[in-house]
Amino acid sequence: DTGVSQDPRHKITKRGQNVTFRCDPISEHNRLYWYRQTLGQGPEFLTYFQNEAQLEKSRLLSDRFSAERPKGSFSTLEIQRTEQGDSAMYLCASSLPLGLAGGSTDTQYFGPGTRLTVL
Amino acid sequence: AQSVTQLGSHVSVSEGALVLLRCNYSSSVPPYLFWYVQYPNQGLQLLLKYTSAATLVKGINGFEAEFKKSETSFHLTKPSAHMSDAAEYFCAVTANFGNEKLTFGTGTRLTIIP
Numbered sequence A: 001d002t003g004v005s006q007d008p009r010h011k012i013t014k015r016g017q018n019v020t021f022r023c024d025p026i027s028e029h030n031r032l033y034w035y036r037q038t039l040g041q042g043p044e045f046l047t048y049f050q051n052e053a054q055l056e057k058s059r060l061l062s063d064r065f066s067a068e069r070p071k072g073s074f075s076t077l078e079i080q081r082t083e084q085g086d087s088a089m090y091l092c093a094s095s096l097p098l099g100l101a102g103g104s105t106d107t108q109y110f111g112p113g114t115r116l117t118v119l
Numbered sequence B: 001a002q003s004v005t006q007l008g009s010h011v012s013v014s015e016g017a018l019v020l021l022r023c024n025y026s027s028s029v030p031p032y033l034f035w036y037v038q039y040p041n042q043g044l045q046l047l048l049k050y051t052s053a054a055t056l057v058k059g060i061n062g063f064e065a066e067f068k069k070s071e072t073s074f075h076l077t078k079p080s081a082h083m084s085d086a087a088e089y090f091c092a093v094t095a096n097f098g099n100e101k102l103t104f105g106t107g108t109r110l111t112i113i114p
Helices: none
Strands: A005-007 A010-013 A019-024 A031-037 A044-050 A053-057 A065-068 A075-079 A088-095 A114-118 B002-007 B010-014 B019-027 B031-038 B044-050 B056-058 B064-068 B073-078 B087-095 B108-113
Touching (some): A005 A088, A010 A019, A019 A114, A031 A075, A075 A088, B002 B087, B010 B019, B019 B108, B031 B064, B031 B073, B044 B056, B044 B073, B073 B087
Parallel strands (some): A010 A114
Antiparallel strands (some): A005 A019, A019 A075, A031 A044, A031 A088, A044 A053, A065 A075, A088 A114, B002 B019, B019 B073, B031 B087, B056 B064
């Protein structure tokens, strides 16, 4: 179990540029989640996937944000035309398949996050 | 809809003293509740979780929490604080009918006084 990994760990960009983050979940975890955490706040849900299907998107996820999980393994989160308000820590988490977790809800395991700074 | 409220954004305790971090929840369905810890510039690590089994839940690093439905609370405690416990702590709630999104509180920063 190598844990959830995220790349890059830090990203500094200029306003208006596009950025893309990658998340590699724990193998065999079919659920993958994206959260955003701003300074002094708890993480806020953005979106989640079951395998390659994107099942829910938060209203926080504007049209400039897009997430994909094309083969049901790793996921990417792209932000187009970044704004200073996008500066935050972007966290990825994964969890076990339903029915295999000894219950209906299992633990979400978090990666180290990608810290985005928009200048 | 679900939410959690963490009372006290900052808590300071002396090394060796009791740690008590407060969390109250609101949920229209039976909840699953979690406590996560976050060290600087790191992701979140699960401390413990309540999933409708025992109401007193024991976690890692000597932490435990008790689910009290009548008080809608899930407070986190540790009998004796250690310097390494200094971190940010988040309470979170989700519905108990699937691997659902977590709704987090705003966090409590724990400082340990030597």
